[in-house]
Amino acid sequence: MNPISNYTQLIKSEAKRLGFLSCGISKAEFLEEEAPRLEKWLNKNMHGEMSYMENHFDKRLDPTLLVPDSKSVVSLLLNYFPAEIQNEESYKISKYAYGTDYHFVIKDKLKHLLNFIQEEIGEVHGRAFVDSAPVLDKVWAAKSGLGWIGKHSNLLTKQVGSFYFIAEIIIDLELEYDTPITDHCGSCTACIDACPTDAIVDPYVVDGSKCISYFTIELKNEMPSSVKGKLDDWMFGCDICQDVCPWNRFSQSHKEPLFNPNPELLSKSKKEWEEITQEVFQEIFQKSAVKRTKYSGLLRNINFLKS
Template sequence: MINIREKYTQLIKAESKRLGFLSCGISKAGFLEEEAPRLESWLNKNNHGQMSYMENHFDLRLNPTLLVDDAKSVISLLLNYFPSEEQNTDSYKISKYAYGHDYHFVIKEKLKELLHTIQSEIGAVSGRAFVDSAPVLDKAWAAKSGLGWIGKNSNLISQKTGSFFFIAELIIDLELEYDHATTDHCGTCTACIDSCPTEAIVSPYVVDGSKCISYFTIELKDNLPQEMKGKFNDWMFGCDVCQDVCPWNRFSKPHSEPLFNPNKELLSFTKKDWEEITEDTFNKVFKNSAVKRTKLSGLSRNIKFLKGEF
């Protein structure tokens, strides 16, 4: 006979599938003992560069029960963003995750709906939704709940679907049936390490965030470092190299979320188009996009750097 925890777990997983999530895994909320020394070491080596927010709320990052009163379960969810079409080959490149609507808003709506269903069907359940919006180690929780393993490029990788997906969480005060971690399937492969244009993967499973093209083109507000000239491989916003070369991404399939479909101009623009982009065009092409975070000034800075102008 099915027990009540199992019944609730099945309901949550069925609803997450209906909402379009790729997969759903559930872990018991508690202190992330193994991750604590790793995070401390990573911060001490200044691998976060100028991302000072990474230093904040150390304890909260490692323990969801400090984020949500009486937290019992961490529901981890994956949402596919792999596109069916990619940019023109004669173009400055944008990371695939930023092709369509800003994922924060798209996922937050789905999480709200999932929580609403849980409360409607089960009763007085309290919880919070997280999409990069608070100090939660999303990859660690997704790995703990069996949705994949953290690869040598520090991304979560799934044998079935690769790694082109977003990770989000719902932390709730309800006990559920818990999933188990899967095994690592990177093996002897070093494709991501060998291909990283700026050698940001300093050793297997360790990425120096302050050397990553995504950090330079999105997070860094200062001038781009001269020693990185010629190493960006035409990436003007983010970078997908370590995912593009990962053998597991041959299993990536195009997403089915209309809001992630790109503006057609984004796909057809050539380098010349990007170099001549106006504020109006920028706002039109990137309406509701994560790229708006850099503003036109940031994108223009990156393009000038790619052209070798400073």
């Protein structure tokens, strides 16, 4: 086995041992096709108040600006589909936020993987990314054959669905590169038809400023009256477009204990959420991604839903 092939297999085997669902690798190069798409999306203000999306335009498209002399983008998927979901009569939280904040869980695994690469292969420079830097995660994952980007703009994988996190390690090591797979959305429009706020404005194009996740997490001002009665009881995030996707029939529950929710999260009634105190919020969401919206933000969302 040649060294490049050997290194590739080593990395993929260790990724599997660390609990990642899958690992794909693509060449670190400028994303030529994405440049006009991203520019058009930003020019149409589909990012709403998410002004950070306007920053580092070049870095979003060129990994060599993030990691000098980078050769490979190692993309990884980590399943978060829960074994149990919330009381269906209650206010809802997106499944990705049930357990410990994924940034901490995945960052830890990526650190292990990068250390492993440096110990086993030698002097390799790289950086780990988890949804907190100007990296087009879904595009890199699709380029490395881990799935295709569906009409709801999420990455989809046959026999797996879409309930997983995407992360990357960008390194200055040449590896064997995977190839993209074909699109399997076909004529299905389930996600487009189901979105209560019409955020999927065209197949494969999501207006972020119309998304329920945007209203309940990113929007810092008051909720617009135009979405009254359209948030479908989501108080943090939204899973509608994924829940209705036929490919998610194949979703299987994760095996990561840190993603298991506080039992209170699953059982609370609407009335109990409406009466939540700062102390109970801290207790349930101590290490959760829900802390991003803060107690005041969650309360604003709940009050809007019940009014």
